[in-house]
Amino acid sequence: MDEVSTGNTVTPTLSDEAVRKPGGAAKTVSKNVVISLARVVFNSLVALVLPAYLTHRLPVATYGAWVLILQLGAFVLFLDLGIQTGVSKFVAEHNARGDVGAAGRHASAGFAMMTMASLLGLVLTLILAWQVPRLFHSMPEALYRDVRISVLLVGASLSFVLLCSVFSGVFMGLQQYGVPTAITILNRGLYTLAVCIVVYFQGSLMAMGAAVALINVSTSLLQALAWRRKLSHIRISLRGVDPKILKQMFGYCFTLAVWSAAMLCISGLDVTIVGHYDFKETAYYSLATLPANLIMAILASTLGPMLPAASALSTQRTPVAMGNILFRISRYSTIVMLLTGLPLLAGGYPILRLWVGATYALHSVRYLQVLVLATILRNLCMPYATVVVATGKQKLATASAIAEAVVNLGSSIYLARSLGAIGVAAGTLLGAFVSVAMHFTFSMHYTYSTILISRIRLFVGSLLRPALIAIPSLLFLPMWRNSSWQPLSLPLWLFWATATLLIAWFGALNADERTSLLGIIGSRIKLPVQQR
Numbered sequence: 001m002d003e004v005s006t007g008n009t010v011t012p013t014l015s016d017e018a019v020r021k022p023g024g025a026a027k028t029v030s031k032n033v034v035i036s037l038a039r040v041v042f043n044s045l046v047a048l049v050l051p052a053y054l055t056h057r058l059p060v061a062t063y064g065a066w067v068l069i070l071q072l073g074a075f076v077l078f079l080d081l082g083i084q085t086g087v088s089k090f091v092a093e094h095n096a097r098g099d100v101g102a103a104g105r106h107a108s109a110g111f112a113m114m115t116m117a118s119l120l121g122l123v124l125t126l127i128l129a130w131q132v133p134r135l136f137h138s139m140p141e142a143l144y145r146d147v148r149i150s151v152l153l154v155g156a157s158l159s160f161v162l163l164c165s166v167f168s169g170v171f172m173g174l175q176q177y178g179v180p181t182a183i184t185i186l187n188r189g190l191y192t193l194a195v196c197i198v199v200y201f202q203g204s205l206m207a208m209g210a211a212v213a214l215i216n217v218s219t220s221l222l223q224a225l226a227w228r229r230k231l232s233h234i235r236i237s238l239r240g241v242d243p244k245i246l247k248q249m250f251g252y253c254f255t256l257a258v259w260s261a262a263m264l265c266i267s268g269l270d271v272t273i274v275g276h277y278d279f280k281e282t283a284y285y286s287l288a289t290l291p292a293n294l295i296m297a298i299l300a301s302t303l304g305p306m307l308p309a310a311s312a313l314s315t316q317r318t319p320v321a322m323g324n325i326l327f328r329i330s331r332y333s334t335i336v337m338l339l340t341g342l343p344l345l346a347g348g349y350p351i352l353r354l355w356v357g358a359t360y361a362l363h364s365v366r367y368l369q370v371l372v373l374a375t376i377l378r379n380l381c382m383p384y385a386t387v388v389v390a391t392g393k394q395k396l397a398t399a400s401a402i403a404e405a406v407v408n409l410g411s412s413i414y415l416a417r418s419l420g421a422i423g424v425a426a427g428t429l430l431g432a433f434v435s436v437a438m439h440f441t442f443s444m445h446y447t448y449s450t451i452l453i454s455r456i457r458l459f460v461g462s463l464l465r466p467a468l469i470a471i472p473s474l475l476f477l478p479m480w481r482n483s484s485w486q487p488l489s490l491p492l493w494l495f496w497a498t499a500t501l502l503i504a505w506f507g508a509l510n511a512d513e514r515t516s517l518l519g520i521i522g523s524r525i526k527l528p529v530q531q532r
Contacts, residue, residue, distance in 0.1 A: 046188045047290050055356045057199050064282035065143045071271045072128045073154035076121035078264045082256020083113050084169040086249050091173025104235035105242050109249040111166045112241045118163040125155025138279040150209025157216035164220035167227035170234050179226045187219040255394045262405035270424050278420035285421045288367035292375040295340050323453030329383040330462035335508050338469045341376045346473045370425040378432035381439040396446040400438035404431045468507040472499040
């Protein structure tokens, strides 16, 4: 590997393996995808274990209040405003060029911006805690005090998490996902353990909030310590932040800030809206969002490592090459979404019943079906959005995000007034339709200069062809309204699963991809694979 001198330190760059070495980029991305998926697997276990435990230990109203505490606290994280992504992008680009000093200056500018965002998070937390009775007027009054204090504790700790996320952005920019993933897994594991212990000993919501806050702060300090010990050559300091770089970072992040605001309207306010208009359904609706969020997490963990890689590749590849990359990524992500989402659509009730019991399953299944469908639909264009951000052209796709946010939020509030929680889910589905339509009819037209691909080819090859996987599930469509699902036998479920997987293998993938996948599997398990 080549080396870059940084003062008294000589630091190997990732550009050698990721760019110069044949196959290095693909191996690095593949490794980081596996690491990210490992994090998703662990988080999925937490998402399965913790709600199942809490729903059996806490009254419905108390569990609903806890969900709202976490939701209000999470608003702070939306103040990231694309700063972590900006740090990751610019660190990746300058490190690929061998300019470690510039990478550090951009990271420092991001740290300055994140400091302001963290302070805004504290202010937002105070306002939300103060307004709890007005936000959730139908919540039992006995819960107000604990909810307010817990919101303060969780929101303040997440403001600190926000600040330390810059260090995680540096790791991701250098395509070293191992450390952030390990710390995230540690955070989720300790969080789950602490909450379960507090609930087991019949602790209050305030005690639960204090435990979560302590863990958030501790693991964020570990993130900063890991940067200091492993990546201190990428210097981060508030001293002497370059105004030109700060302006560049601000310009890049401004559009992502609009996207963050749009995402807040799309997926960050739904449970809060339910809590405001239909508090008694809050616990049930929140459970339905978890499997839908799991689909998003799987897709994000797959696409996340591709952002810095695509950012580096965009400096070397033609628009046609970037279009071909988008085509393949889109098809694979569609396959992943359908294989994870269709089981929830076809067997939502039995899955929920096994997970949280019959009562919660009966109330949550209709929300689950609508939200999973909306999640699959709106994320069909996530690969496109990822490549757009990686190439720095996110301004050209902003209209799509704004349109979805306006439709989603407006229709959710309007329908919630008359239909309650199911109206919020319906608003999310309407917004998803708008998102896909806007990307194909508007955004893609203006990004041809960096991502050149036929929209018809992308739609047919990357969306319609993988959609063949849904054919067996469509046979179950008349039964989706039957909550009990008692008539379905084991042989019928086996037929559905087999048919779905066969169509995915022979219909969604071509012969070369099947051979390549078999080769990868064979190399992992040390088995010989016959090449065609």
